[in-house]
């Protein structure tokens with residue numbers, strides 16, 4: 001009888017401590033990997049920002065077209081209006097922004113705009129100025145804003 005009770009208690013203790021260990025491990029895992037698991041699913045750009053903050057590979061190939069630069073970096077935000085990024089094709093939004101002139105638009109692209117909502121160089125650190133300008137012209141033309149109407153050379 002005595003042995004059976006002891007055995008029973010030991011078993012109970014064991015299962016309690018196993019439970020505590022599992023809970024402890026779970027807590028440790030949650031603290032370690034919680035931030036990684038907290039992947040934004042609401043269209044925010046946190047993950048993308050991590051990617052664009054990485055030191056980029058230098059690019060030595062031929063100059064990329066506006067469409068290529070757009071697809072490479074700008075599209076991630078501009079195709080979905082992320083954080084208010086103007087969508088190519090939105091004639092009113094792009095038309096209004098274009099009134100600032102190409103020089104101002106390019107300043108905003110190169111330095112970043114609205115406290116980094118639009119990141120410096122649109123996140124394409126290895127893009128040349130003329131590649132970035134080609135991407136801006138690409139978006140303007142998609143929006144029926146004739147870049148010729150802007151002071152393209154005023155960059």
Ligand code: HEC
Nearest residue numbers: 073074077083084085097108114117118122123124135136
């Ligand atoms: C991380 C998201 C993001 C990426 C990537 C991005 N943009 Fe933007 N961009 C924005 C947002 C947001 C705005 C609007 C900011 C505002 O006016 O509130 C914007 C605005 C702009 C504007 C208008 C600026 C003005 O003066 O009104 C231009 C031009 C532009 N982006 C070009 C680019 C180009 C070119 C690329 C790619 C090389 C690019 N963007 C990549 C988020 C982004």
